[in-house]
Amino acid sequence: MTRRLAAIDRTVTALVGLALIAGGVALLDWRYRWFGTWSDSVSTARLDDVESSAWWPWVFALGGVVLGLVGLLWLLSHAPRPGEKAVRLPDASDRAGSVHVDLSGVAKAVAADFEARTNVTHVKGTARRQGRTHVIELRGQLDPHVTGGDIESAASRCTHDVSDAFPDGHTVCRVLLGHDHRRSGRTRASAHRVR
Template identity: 40%
Template sequence: MTPRMIRIDRAVTLLVAILLVALGLLMVDWHYRWVFGTYPTELSTGPAREVVTAGWFPWALAAAGIVLGFLGLMWLLAHLRRRGPSTLRLRTSDETGRVQADLRSIADTSGGRLESMAALTGVTGTVVTIRSRPVILLRGRVDPVASTASITDAAEICTRDLAAAFPDQAITCRILVDSPRRGKARQQSNVRVR
């Protein structure tokens, strides 16, 4: 998700929370009459019935449903995990030519190297975009007999190699180590190196 989408999510969540708390407080006050002493004893559905039976109401309801459905679809699509860029233009590019790094190949190679150095299985390397920057994400499962020190050392070597390859910090590396498959161990181990 983009930082803008995260801010929108937080604002909408805050607004919904405030509305729900206000509705809950109104219901409590309706029962105990602490703030507003009087409430009507009977409610009339006449005005609502007039609106619902109007000729324009089905069309307005259908249009509102289409708009809300479209907004909901846009909201869901904005929350899908976006793959990062496949290439990165390096600073050595100039008017004579463009120099690019193939990020997906770098991610695959880094994943294979991490798996060969540490007791990890099924290491995959992908490119994701986090805060508008490409990040090499390496993810694998820990072997139940692996030591934390060997995994940490391998993670540090991989991140140090990527930092040396891109000294301008155009790319960062994140390593996630998941627990073994079910039945082998229950403990989750996460090693995050940036």
């Protein structure tokens, strides 16, 4: 999820929350008359006139279509993005041609290298894009015998290799390690992240 989409989500969530709170306070005030004066009866005559008009079904249908499209766009904006395919290397490209590197292949190679250097198991490498930055993300399961120094050394080596391969600074490496809850005898471990 991009920062812009996350900001939109927070804003919409805050507005909906405020609207629900305001509606709840209004209903409580109508029931207990804390602040304002409310009528004991509600007239629906105007609503009946609108509902019986010829334009109402068309407006209602159009509103439903618009809300459906907005909801569909909202869902699609939150759908997982496919992994990054390739990135152009500006230092190796010129007028004669351009050089592109398959980031998925790089992610798999970095994951295999990280797993070979540590006791971390099931390391998977994926490539994705976050804004203008390409992220090579490694995910794996902590072994009970691995030490923090081993992880730090291997993670630093992998991030250093990625930064050497992509000196423009737009490609970074992130290591996320978790605990395998299905196997007994392990202590809970927090995620370790290196960028």
